[in-house]
Structure formats: structure tokens, C-alpha cells
Amino acid sequence: MNARLRAFLTGPEPIASAPQMGSTVTLPAIEMVHATIERTLDSQERRVTSIDQRGGVLLGFAGLLVGIVLRNPAGVAVLEIIGAAFAGAAAITAALVIAPNTASGLDPLVVLEEYSALDEDTGRFEIASTLVSIYQETETRLKKKLFRLRVTTTFLAISVLVLFIAAIIDL
Numbered sequence: 001m002n003a004r005l006r007a008f009l010t011g012p013e014p015i016a017s018a019p020q021m022g023s024t025v026t027l028p029a030i031e032m033v034h035a036t037i038e039r040t041l042d043s044q045e046r047r048v049t050s051i052d053q054r055g056g057v058l059l060g061f062a063g064l065l066v067g068i069v070l071r072n073p074a075g076v077a078v079l080e081i082i083g084a085a086f087a088g089a090a091a092i093t094a095a096l097v098i099a100p101n102t103a104s105g106l107d108p109l110v111v112l113e114e115y116s117a118l119d120e121d122t123g124r125f126e127i128a129s130t131l132v133s134i135y136q137e138t139e140t141r142l143k144k145k146l147f148r149l150r151v152t153t154t155f156l157a158i159s160v161l162v163l164f165i166a167a168i169i170d171l
Helices: 003-010 030-069 078-098 108-115 120-170
Strands: none
Touching: 030 078, 030 120, 078 120, 108 120
């Protein structure tokens, strides 16, 4: 089985090495580390939700613009078609903001099978390093979603500007 398929099936690999099984090393700060990682992951999930919500609002607004402009295709000017095209492009990129789901977490089966045989400190360390790896992967996907949201906003702004100019010219 190739490494990419294994990573998909079992989740990301830990990014740091843990104390060896059976060692007497204690990790007094592991509770603090776990709490910090969990707060960071919660914050990241709130950011993902916020970006998805903004993408949904922009998708609705873009769809509304396209519908209003193209309600009477016979009387549509060239600038209005251009504005509707930018609104359509905004709708497509907004859908791409929403579509890729970034929610990820530890597979409970993997936790049970791989970490239950470890001593408590080693298991906590392994889980913490895996959560950090998940954070890094999600952060990369989050940056892509944010870029798509900015592109959507730009397309929508251009669309509104072009439609505004078209309305002024029609007067």
C-alpha cells in the first residue's frame, strides 16, 4: 500500500517522536500542551465555519445578481452581460469556497488500535503530535479557501461596478 493511501486510511503521521514505550520519562506539561492544541484546533474550526458562511452569502448574492440581470434576456446590454458573467464567476468561486470540507480529526479506530497499548504519557504525546499534523494540513486548506473567498469578493465587486456603470449609461 502506498504511503498516500495509508495516510488517507489511517490519518496523518505524528510529527514528533515520542518517548519510547516502557520508558520512565514523564511529561509534566503534556496536559497544558493538549489544552493549547485543542483551543487552537477549536479556533481554526471557527475560522473555517466563518469562511464557509461568508462564501455562502457571496454565493447567494452572486446568484441574485445573475438572476436580476438576465431576467429579460432580450433587453440586456453588453455591459450587463459582462457584469452577469463576473457575477457567475463569483458564484462558481464561492461554490469552490464552500465545497472543500476541511474538517478533520483523529480516527477513533486508529486511536484505539495504535495508542491504547502505549503508556499514558507516550499516548498523549503521540496524539498531540498527530493533532499538530492535522492542524498544519487544515491550515494549508484554510489558506486556499481564504484565497478563493478573496477571488470571489473581487469578481463580485467587479460585477457590481460594471452593472453600476451599465445602469448609469442606460439613464
